[in-house]
Amino acid sequence: MRILIIIPAYNESSSIKELIDNLKKENVDLLVINDGSTDSTSLICRQNNVNVIDLPCNLGIGGAVQTGYKFAFKENYDIAIQVDGDGQHDPKQIRLLIEPIINGHADMVIGSRYIVKRGFQSTLIRRIGIKYFSRLIYVLTKRKITDPTSGFRACNRKVITVFANVYYPADYPEPESIVHLLRTNHKVQEVPVEMIERQGGISSIRAFRSIYYMVKVSFAILIDGLRGKKFYEVDQL
Incomplete structure (x- = not known):
């Protein structure tokens, strides 16, 4: 099977080299989406013979990841496997993500730090947001997702097609894309992983933006639900 690692990166020069070195040990193809970085992220990747797509401006995590899809x-x-460029995701755990897909048990697999609760558990503010989105997703879909903001995810060809051509959220896409897949009858599964504290760079979800983030994503999820499955089926045709 052909496997691609998609690495969205914005000013990750302090961590990207070590991440690349570790990912190369996994024997898969790498693609860095350089989301308008102003540091040497792109140069470091090219010097280490990694494919890079340099976006002309900063599109945000949604636009960067969809470019990879x-x-x-x-x-x-x-x-396709999404791995953050800040070094939080351990490449050795990639096998855990792809196994349910290879076995045909899942269309998308999410690496969750809250199943066995080992390793870095994120900041207090982010944990509050994670619990909120977990509850919201359960109310809307009756499915419990313990780590809905996790960016450590693997998708099969069917989901790659959806995310590339039909629908992928522009901002903070993780919770919204999960709800969309569940509503369109895709198989979503979580596996336990351990994450590492950010090795460099700055998170796109900072304290002063947390409320905005929660409100915006909540509205986006509800609007997506109002569109319904047929909207996307017609759009795809």
């Missing part, structure tokens, strides 16, 4: 779709990859 469009590349994965165009190049006929079977599995």
